[in-house]
Amino acid sequence: xxxxxxxxxxxITGWVKGFILVFxxxxxxxxxxxxxxxxxxxxxxxxxxxxxTLAFGKDEALKRFRIGIASELDSVGAxxxxxxxxxxxxxxxxxxxxxxxxxxxxxxxxxSLMSAGTILLSNIAIALKVGSSLFLVFILLVMTKxxxxxxxxxx
Amino acid sequence: xxxxxxxxAIPLGAAFFIPMIGxxxxxxxxxxxNITTLALLLMALSxxxxxxxxxxxxxxxxxxxxxxxxxVLDPVSVFMLITITLISFLVTVYSIQYMxxxxxxxRFYSLFLLMVAGMNGVALTGDLFxxxxxxxxxxIASYALVAFGCQHEELEASFKYxxxxxxxxxxxxxxxxxxxxxTGSLNMAQIANVIGGDLKAIHLFAVALFISGFGxxxxxxxxxxxxxxxxxxxxxxxSAMLSGVLIKTIGIYALARVMFNVIGLTPLTSYxxxxxxxxxxxxxxxxxxxxxxxxxxxxxxxxxxxxxxxLAIGIGTRFAIAAGLFHLINxxxxxxLLFLNSGAIEYSTGTRDLNKMGGLRDKMPVTSTxxxxxxxxxxxxxxxxxxxxxxxxIMAAVQAERYGFAAWxxxxxxxxxxxxxxxxxxxxxxxxxxxxxxxxxAPASMQVSMVCLAVLCVVMGFLWVPQAKDxxxxxxAKVLQEGLNYASSVLGM
Numbered sequence: 001x002x003x004x005x006x007x008x009x010x011x012i013t014g015w016v017k018g019f020i021l022v023f024x025x026x027x028x029x030x031x032x033x034x035x036x037x038x039x040x041x042x043x044x045x046x047x048x049x050x051x052x053t054l055a056f057g058k059d060e061a062l063k064r065f066r067i068g069i070a071s072e073l074d075s076v077g078a079x080x081x082x083x084x085x086x087x088x089x090x091x092x093x094x095x096x097x098x099x100x101x102x103x104x105x106x107x108x109x110x111x112s113l114m115s116a117g118t119i120l121l122s123n124i125a126i127a128l129k130v131g132s133s134l135f136l137v138f139i140l141l142v143m144t145k146x147x148x149x150x151x152x153x154x155x
Numbered sequence: 156x157x158x159x160x161x162x163x164a165i166p167l168g169a170a171f172f173i174p175m176i177g178x179x180x181x182x183x184x185x186x187x188x189n190i191t192t193l194a195l196l197l198m199a200l201s202x203x204x205x206x207x208x209x210x211x212x213x214x215x216x217x218x219x220x221x222x223x224x225x226x227v228l229d230p231v232s233v234f235m236l237i238t239i240t241l242i243s244f245l246v247t248v249y250s251i252q253y254m255x256x257x258x259x260x261x262r263f264y265s266l267f268l269l270m271v272a273g274m275n276g277v278a279l280t281g282d283l284f285x286x287x288x289x290x291x292x293x294x295i296a297s298y299a300l301v302a303f304g305c306q307h308e309e310l311e312a313s314f315k316y317x318x319x320x321x322x323x324x325x326x327x328x329x330x331x332x333x334x335x336x337x338t339g340s341l342n343m344a345q346i347a348n349v350i351g352g353d354l355k356a357i358h359l360f361a362v363a364l365f366i367s368g369f370g371x372x373x374x375x376x377x378x379x380x381x382x383x384x385x386x387x388x389x390x391x392x393x394s395a396m397l398s399g400v401l402i403k404t405i406g407i408y409a410l411a412r413v414m415f416n417v418i419g420l421t422p423l424t425s426y427x428x429x430x431x432x433x434x435x436x437x438x439x440x441x442x443x444x445x446x447x448x449x450x451x452x453x454x455x456x457x458x459x460x461x462x463x464x465x466l467a468i469g470i471g472t473r474f475a476i477a478a479g480l481f482h483l484i485n486x487x488x489x490x491x492l493l494f495l496n497s498g499a500i501e502y503s504t505g506t507r508d509l510n511k512m513g514g515l516r517d518k519m520p521v522t523s524t525x526x527x528x529x530x531x532x533x534x535x536x537x538x539x540x541x542x543x544x545x546x547x548x549i550m551a552a553v554q555a556e557r558y559g560f561a562a563w564x565x566x567x568x569x570x571x572x573x574x575x576x577x578x579x580x581x582x583x584x585x586x587x588x589x590x591x592x593x594x595x596x597a598p599a600s601m602q603v604s605m606v607c608l609a610v611l612c613v614v615m616g617f618l619w620v621p622q623a624k625d626x627x628x629x630x631x632a633k634v635l636q637e638g639l640n641y642a643s644s645v646l647g648m
Contacts, residue, residue: 071174072175075171075174076175078167078171079168079171079172082164082167082168082171085160085164086164086168088212089157089160096209096210096211096212097160097164097209097211097212098211098212099212099213100212
């Protein structure tokens with residue numbers, strides 16, 4: 001039994017997977033300038049790996065994105081977001097939780113990538129969290145087998 | 156008041172930090188989780204008597220109109236924070252040894268602290284949509300914790316809880332949507348200003364949605380079907396958290412806050428609360444009478460005791476609300492204690508069936524004594540805390556000339572006593588069963604936690620002495636009873 005779908009799907013997936021990943025990263029990085037952001041970009045990044053799972057089977061996807069790493073990134077993303085929020089409290093940077101402390105000292109050129117202060121960093125943190133946890137949810141649903149059967153039911 | 160956001164940030168940070176470093180080393184997870192909950196308890200004790208409004212990101216209101224999201228620390232929030240952090244600290248102490256029999260302890264603490272973060276957020280937030288978000292954080296963590304054992308029964312209970320909980324959340328979200336459409340604001344203080352006690356039919360529809368949504372979270376009687384499955388299936392420390400704190404924070408506290416301070420209480424809504432409270436009180440205790448599963452019995456009894464709190468809040472006088480809050484913290488203490496006792500029994504004997512137990516008094520002296528104290532407290536025997544709070548609720552009902560409700564409350568108290576004497580007789584007294592001849596007392600950390608809670612069952616009674624009452628309970632009751640004045644105190648007008 002061969003894993004995954006037909007060669008047509010596999011070939012097309014091989015072509016487009018890189019573009020989808022780059023598009024996801026673009027949506028994350030330009031979230032403060034164009035529609036999108038950390039959540040939408042994170043979902044697109046996760047979809048790259050979901051597409052690989054569908055086309056090539058879960059082993060191929062897990063070779064590229066191991067569960068342990070996904071789980072670590074999940075925590076790292078959440079912690080990073082919290083640290084960005086907490087840095088606002090830290091001395092001299094602004095004084096309140098979630099203060100946009102970068103924008104105050106260095107506002108940047110409007111409509112350029114390096115503007116809007118902590119929003120870009122927050123988007124990256126959200127993308128890490130959403131991308132890895134969405135992939136984890138999908139892969140766990142793929143891996144889970146139904147073990148419970150009604151009495152008398154054949155396996 | 157830089158401490159206010161830390162009540163949410165610290166447990167949230169610990170929840171994501173513990174699974175990163177504690178997966179290989181369960182003792183490290185224990186230490187970190189206990190330090191976190193102890194720190195939260197100390198922080199909650201340090202804010203007694205203080206109040207303040209915290210505007211996130213420095214977005215302070217302009218011309219009395221709020222621009223951003225705020226956290227509000229007022230006497231009610233302080234009271235809820237103390238309840239949440241006190242129980243969660245003692246529960247984490249208990250979990251050190253109880254959770255050894257489960258795998259993935261780090262994940263347990265992670266979900267547990269996420270639930271604490273959600274509850275602290277609910278207690279502190281001053282924004283209606285944020286209330287919903289924190290409520291969902293706490294609920295979703297609790298769905299996962301109920302299923303923590305991953306056995307068939309637990310998954311089924313968790314699924315039932317998940318579905319009914321989502322129905323409740325949807326009702327709440329729908330209610331928030333209506334309020335937002337009618338007032339154009341999500342800030343609780345601003346909404347109170349805009350509505351200003353002038354309730355139209357559409358507001359009453361939102362009130363109905365809030366009562367059913369929060370009532371489902373609090374397991375008031377027509378909405379209680381999930382609780383007797385979900386609470387017994389969870390590991391004992393989680394049952395203690397769910398029955399002791401969660402249903403009160405995301406159910407009763409959130410309902411009281413929205414009804415009193417945001418929308419404004421009308422005679423109709425307070426009468427509905429009275430009826431729902433009495434119904435929960437009576438039906439809960441009657442259903443508890445017939446249960447043979449010890450945790451299921453305690454779960455039904457929680458429904459009954461929550462009814463007392465809702466009844467007191469429904470009466471609506473300052474004295475009654477203070478008595479209700481007093482019963483809320485007392486119930487948190489003794490119901491957690493009783494659930495932890497049931498966990499200790501299950502730990503030693505492996506059963507939850509009351510008919511199979513018996514004569515455990517000699518085998519498990521600490522569990523048995525603390526359980527007796529908890530039972531007497533919940534049944535309202537002096538000098539334990541439950542007696543004082545029930546007495547005050549009945550007195551408040553009489554004072555407000557709600558004689559019928561006072562009679563129901565007194566009657567249910569007698570039934571509770573009968574039900575708990577049955578529990579004591581079946582589990583601890585009577586003939587020892589041969590099957591459990593080698594049952595041993597629970598390990599040290601579990602004993603420490605149970606003894607602390609048993610001591611608190613007595614000490615909590617002193618919350619009604621004048622000094623303690625005037626710093627904790629009366630100011631909290633005052634905030635709720637003054638209703639829409641909440642708006643002016645938050646927005647500083």
